[in-house]
Amino acid sequence: xxxxxxxxxxxxxxxxxxxxxxxxxxxxxxxxxxxxxxxxxxxxxxxxxxxxxxxxxxxxxxxxxxxxxxxxxxxxxxxxxxxxxxxxxxxxxxxxxxxxxxxxxxxxxxxxxxxxxxxxxxxxxxxxxxxxxxxxxxxxxxxxxxxxxxxxxxx
Numbered sequence: 001x002x003x004x005x006x007x008x009x010x011x012x013x014x015x016x017x018x019x020x021x022x023x024x025x026x027x028x029x030x031x032x033x034x035x036x037x038x039x040x041x042x043x044x045x046x047x048x049x050x051x052x053x054x055x056x057x058x059x060x061x062x063x064x065x066x067x068x069x070x071x072x073x074x075x076x077x078x079x080x081x082x083x084x085x086x087x088x089x090x091x092x093x094x095x096x097x098x099x100x101x102x103x104x105x106x107x108x109x110x111x112x113x114x115x116x117x118x119x120x121x122x123x124x125x126x127x128x129x130x131x132x133x134x135x136x137x138x139x140x141x142x143x144x145x146x147x148x149x150x151x152x153x154x155x
Contacts, residue, residue: 049084053151056080060146063139070132070139074100077146086151094146096138103131 059076062068068076078101081087091098107124108116116124132139 052080052084053149057147057149060143060149063143064147070136071100071104071128073143074139075104077101078105090149093149094142096135097142097146100131100135100139104128 056077059068059073059080063070063073074097077097078087081090087098104127107113107128113121113124
């Protein structure tokens, strides 16, 4: 082989090595950007989760202070735990609240409730009131526990 061909081969190898190094740097930069974006999304999700837990504690306190009706508080707390995907985790901690929630969760509200025949509304009201009468004191005790509820952050 001639010296010129060896020099050309060395230049090609150096160029390919430089190109490979630049691609590797781009991949590393993109991985760092992706990791940072993931960490930011997780941090924002944790802030939203903590805010929802704060809202749950606030609603429970409002129930205890008669600023929020029992069924309304149960509905709001149940829906927030549902939104946090924590219902299965906390149901054993607050069984009476979730028993009542299971009874009222499908009850229509506002315009949908008004659209029901009077007899159907009365039937739903009776089921709600009976559940409130049976579970009310237990639910309020659980609401007291909810005001102090702390959940460890998720990973």
